[in-house]
Amino acid sequence: PSYDSATRAQALALKLVGISNTEIEFITGIQPRTLNSIYRKAIARGLNPSESKKIFDHHVEDGSRSGRPTKQTEETTSDVLSKVRTDRYGREKTCAQIA
Template identity: 50%
Template sequence: MAPNTDIATRALIVTLKSPIVGKTTAEIAEKTGLPKRTINAIYARAIERGFEPNHLPLHIRDEWLEDAPRPGRPKKQTEELSNTVLAKVRQDQYGRKKTCADIAGELCRDS
């Protein structure tokens, strides 16, 4: 999917391409300015996720159109750790003068 297609555009594509409306991929590409390949990918992914194009009334859910989770390494820093670091910095007037090494050392001692 193109990175700049928002969920509303995807919903429009799925609606227009469904048999109820019956627009062709070329017509949708002309109206939206998206490549045909992107339109077909959006429609196919919606069907894979549970969209039923022949079911009346037509239902389109966000989970059928949302971005898939991105692969990658999970974050090491938790919300709790972020709050602890911010508390160390905001603690007093000297907190802002501490280096990263100072804060890391304090966190290691506190753990």
């Protein structure tokens, strides 16, 4: 299962303090194997437990996912949305009109 960044940060903080993996699993619900993976990724992303125990967002954020990239660009999407939101006279449409 996927955990939100707050739960991952909490589990990582507990691990840095020295609490055992079984206790962390009881508190957060993250299994020890997943916890070790989160810890390894945080160290690879710049966390240095010997110097500082500060946890930043980039230490626990979601990694990039593989998959097919979108075909639409931001410019194309915004052009289409602007055309849908207004009528031919430039007036904004109501939600009922768009639906």
